[in-house]
Amino acid sequence: MIDKRVRGLAEAVAGIKDGSVVLCAGFGGAGLPDALCEALVEQGARDLTVVANNAGTGRQGLAALLGAGRVRKIVCSFPRSSGSVVFEELYAAGKIELELVPQGIISERMRCAAAGLGGFYSPVSVGTRLAEGKEHRVIDGRPHVLEAPLPGDVALLAADRADRWGNLTYRKSARNFNPTMAMAAKLSIAQVRRIVELGDIDPEQVITPGIFVDRIVQVAF
Amino acid sequence: MPLKRRQIAWRAAQDLADGAYVNLGIGLPTLVSDFLPPDREIVLQSENGILGVGPAPGANEADPDLINAGKQPVTLVTGGSYVHHTDSFLMIRGGHLDLALLGAFEVSEAGDLANWTTDDPGFPPGVGGAMDLAVGAKEIRVLVEHTTKSGAPRLRRQCQYPLTAARVVKRVYTDLAVIDVTPQGLLVREIVADIDFAELQAKTEAPLLAAPDLKPLVAPAV
Numbered sequence: 043m044i045d046k047r048v049r050g051l052a053e054a055v056a057g058i059k060d061g062s063v064v065l066c067a068g069f070g071g072a073g074l075p076d077a078l079c080e081a082l083v084e085q086g087a088r089d090l091t092v093v094a095n096n097a098g099t100g101r102q103g104l105a106a107l108l109g110a111g112r113v114r115k116i117v118c119s120f121p122r123s124s125g126s127v128v129f130e131e132l133y134a135a136g137k138i139e140l141e142l143v144p145q146g147i148i149s150e151r152m153r154c155a156a157a158g159l160g161g162f163y164s165p166v167s168v169g170t171r172l173a174e175g176k177e178h179r180v181i182d183g184r185p186h187v188l189e190a191p192l193p194g195d196v197a198l199l200a201a202d203r204a205d206r207w208g209n210l211t212y213r214k215s216a217r218n219f220n221p222t223m224a225m226a227a228k229l230s231i232a233q234v235r236r237i238v239e240l241g242d243i244d245p246e247q248v249i250t251p252g253i254f255v256d257r258i259v260q261v262a263f
Numbered sequence: 264m265p266l267k268r269r270q271i272a273w274r275a276a277q278d279l280a281d282g283a284y285v286n287l288g289i290g291l292p293t294l295v296s297d298f299l300p301p302d303r304e305i306v307l308q309s310e311n312g313i314l315g316v317g318p319a320p321g322a323n324e325a326d327p328d329l330i331n332a333g334k335q336p337v338t339l340v341t342g343g344s345y346v347h348h349t350d351s352f353l354m355i356r357g358g359h360l361d362l363a364l365l366g367a368f369e370v371s372e373a374g375d376l377a378n379w380t381t382d383d384p385g386f387p388p389g390v391g392g393a394m395d396l397a398v399g400a401k402e403i404r405v406l407v408e409h410t411t412k413s414g415a416p417r418l419r420r421q422c423q424y425p426l427t428a429a430r431v432v433k434r435v436y437t438d439l440a441v442i443d444v445t446p447q448g449l450l451v452r453e454i455v456a457d458i459d460f461a462e463l464q465a466k467t468e469a470p471l472l473a474a475p476d477l478k479p480l481v482a483p484a485v
Contacts, residue, residue, distance in 0.1 A: 069311040069348070070334035071327055095348075120389040123334065133387045142388055145310060146352025146395035153349045165398045166356065169429040172390065214345055215311050216328040221347040249347070 046208040046258050047237060051081035054231050054259040058087045058196050065152065065194035065223040066094040066104055070123070073216035075198040076103030077233045077261045082198070083110045093117040093152070093192065095145060095219060099125035108132060117192070119145035142172065147189055149222050155193035156225035164189050194227035200263065201250070204234040205241070208255030209248045217249060224254040231257045265438040265455060270482035271406050273298040275364055275436045278404075279305050286310065286355065286396055288365035288378075289333040291406045295364055298485065306340075308360060310392040312351045315343020332392065355392065356399035363400035365393065367407045367432075369422040372469035374432040374444040376405065377424035390427075397428035409437035409466055416468040418442070418449060439463055441480055448472050453480035 048054045055078060058064070064082070068074030083106050090113050097118050098105030105128040107113060116138060121129050132138040143151070144166050154162055163186035167173040177188040199220045201210040210232055212220060224230045237260045266274065272294035279285060279295075281303035287293050296316065299305050307316040309331045316331060317338035325336035339345075346354070354360060369377040376397055380388040397403055407417055418435065435442045440463055441453040450472045454463055456479055464471050 070330050072311070072330050073328070118389075120391040122387045122389050130387065134385070140387065142390055144390050144394040145348075145392040146356055146399075149348040149352055164356070166394045168398070170394065170426045172394065212345075214326065214329040214339070215309070215313055215331075217345055217347050218311050219348045222349045 097121035097129035151192035152226035155191035197227035208252030210250035
């Protein structure tokens, strides 16, 4: 029997090791696994590398994980946004390393890892500072740079509905990075608004099939 | 009179073709969504996975799960759809968008775009989707005020700030003019009333050419 439901947030984040690469979904305030991030603060793993589009807002969720000093490095496209106070304090104090990656390249690097591929050539960032030090190659007359796959040890996800097999649906723009991150990590953990019976989700509506999901926990958010 | 920001957005909207798939960058370009010509179907894409962005929701109708690239609440038009991030950037990078309207710090006479960092040490850099959009959409147009608040030109011989992409911008809408980037240089298509070409040149570092059919730049009070 397959049952990916866990009893609570502590069980959801159990076993995450120090030094893990944690893929953290969400864009702006949508699709953020705030409850899982806060559970990870309690769990205590440290020296983490976090991959996330934004570097958290306010003091909750990802910002709480940053503020607790558990994150050594963040891989991010747009760290500074309205309310990113914790990140800005850490950055100004030199207490966090930032790897800035174009938004679509973060996503495609994770997809590449998920698909078992060794990298890809992209025209994005050619001729800019972000291409410095990367292998260049001209393809069909256009310069490209080599981008490496970006796998995660853990993915923290936020979805709308789940069943015990781990099939997930999302709402509107809260889908964002969740499906790619679910596929790109060894251990994918989803906080969901509602767990439904197996079979209640129309197979045509499943966005993330359960093969990519390891643990689900129902929380209000 | 220089155009106001909403008038720059209005002017850019007039050039959107029926049936076009268009991405609006954050800031000034986002205002373009308020001025889509009603007789044309224009599909707005948002990098966070929306194809068919609609107007801002009414009071108390905002859905925190439905926001645009600038993290503001939006709606979905009839016929719109949602995709995940990797597919959204596949649209962006793969040449599937007809046009991206972007903001800028500077544009060079060759069409180089600088819009992601000013290297201010107190200001952590953010690139977002700018570099993907700049190389991926079929055409890039920029909406920007002609000069900085202190009067420094934003249309440069070469960008002073780090580049987002080289040789990508095709047209620039400013509060003073509509200017095309051409192999011969910056070609002024339209200019606001009550400044002349010499005054426009004085506010522009790169040399300007006047289009043979140079027109007045006019926009309604919006």
